[in-house]
Amino acid sequence: MATTATPQADPTPKEPEATPAAALTTGTSDLRQLLLRNLRQSGIYIAFVAIVALFAILTEGLSLSPGNITxxxxxxSYILVLAIGMVLVIIAGHIDLSVGSVVALTGAVSAxxxxxxxxxxxxxxxxxIAVGLAVGAWHGxxxxxxxxxxxxxxxxxMxxxxxxxxxxxxxxxxxxxxSEYSKVASGFLNGLLGGNGYDAFTLLIGAVAVAGYAVSGFRTRVARIKYQQPVESFPLFVGRVLVVGAVVMYFAWQLAHARGLPIVLIILAVLIIAYGVISKRTVFGRQIYAIGGNLAxxxxxxxxxxxxxFWIFVNMGFLSAIxxxxxxxxxxxxxxxxxxxxxxxxxAAAFIGGAAVTGGVGTVVxxxxGGLIMAVMSNGMQLMGVEQQIQSIVKGLVLLLAVAFDVYNKRRAGTSR
Structure with a gap:
């Protein structure tokens, strides 16, 4: 007698189909995470542009005049040089409170x-420079x-x-x-390529800097995508490059209409490029991040x-001498x-620029x-005639808020996992 086979139930539980409301919620969550990550990556640039615009309004454009930008x-410039070394020290999980005294000592020896x-x-x-290296070796x-x-x-x-x-x-x-010694911080390169009422060489250097920044950022983005690391959205990347490029070219335009390209700015640019490469593209730089991120x-x-x-502090002594x-x-x-x-x-420049209190995080750029934010704030408040004690209060609050923002982001990142 033939029997009829009854269909067996599939033992594998099926996922419930997503409703439009659930899909919308998921999409909103993903968008929120994307925006938060992009804010963490580009927030410092947005803050810098906003602060520049604010003081331009408060000073009626005086803060953006060619002479004032120069x-x-x-x-x-010397604070920015110190910030380059300090951010590497902080990334490794340390701190250096002596750099101001080393600046004084190296200048005294030279004098x-x-x-x-x-x-x-x-x-x-x-x-x-020799004294700075010796001091760094002592600390190291x-x-x-x-x-x-x-x-x-x-x-x-200290x-x-x-x-x-x-x-x-x-x-x-x-x-x-x-006079030769004084030209390091007070000299200018002007008229090398001519220009009608402006210095064409300064504009050329600005354009090269923007192109280099764009190419470097794109290559970094491609490398991170290749290794499946999170990156900002492409439109935001393009927007960031355009904003930075506009700021740099405006900055170069103002310098070109003042006294030309300051020699100290060339020194600073060389240091930024060199230490940007060292921190991101060398074994030594990766080891600094590794030590600060997880010592064990x-x-x-x-x-x-x-x-x-040891060499982190030797480097800090060298930059303190510069x-x-x-x-x-x-x-x-x-x-x-x-x-x-x-x-x-x-x-303050290192922390405002995104360095983490616990180490392992931060960039030279x-x-x-962060240093430029402090510089623009100090300069703008001086132009406004703000009293020194009020300036200190404002800068202290900005530093506190920058660190609080970093802590908040870490907590959000921890709870979102």
């Missing part, structure tokens, strides 16, 4: 040799090989090297430097943590109180934008 470059003892101007610069030894926290070592260094500055100068100021994992991966930490040369050139002399509070400005 003054911003000259007045804050004694050049002004008091009549050595050539370049001898003073080389001596300043105690931090890397003895194991004393960098906060304590550099706090002691007192030690300030005292040595007073000793070297005999508690007096020395000035003036020869870096050690297990074979990273020579002591050696890397900043000391620029500052002494700018002030045309050496003073016992030079570099006072510079370390706080450099630290971000530190530069």
């Amino acid at each position: 003054n911003i470059v000259l007045q804050y 004694v040799l050049v002004i008091q003892r009549d050595y050539p101007w370049w001898v003073g610069m080389l001596a300043a 030894f105690w931090v890397a090989y003895v194991g004393i926290p960098a906060f304590i070592v550099t706090l002691a260094g 007192l030690l090297f300030r005292g040595l500055t007073l000793q070297v100068l005999g508690n007096i100021s020395l000035s003036p430097f020869p 994992a870096a050690q297990l991966s074979g990273v020579k943590v002591k050696v890397v930490n 900043a000391g040369i620029i500052y002494s050139s700018r002030s045309n002399g050496a003073q016992p109180a030079a570099g006072n509070m510079f370390e706080l400005d450099a630290i 971000g530190a530069m934008v």
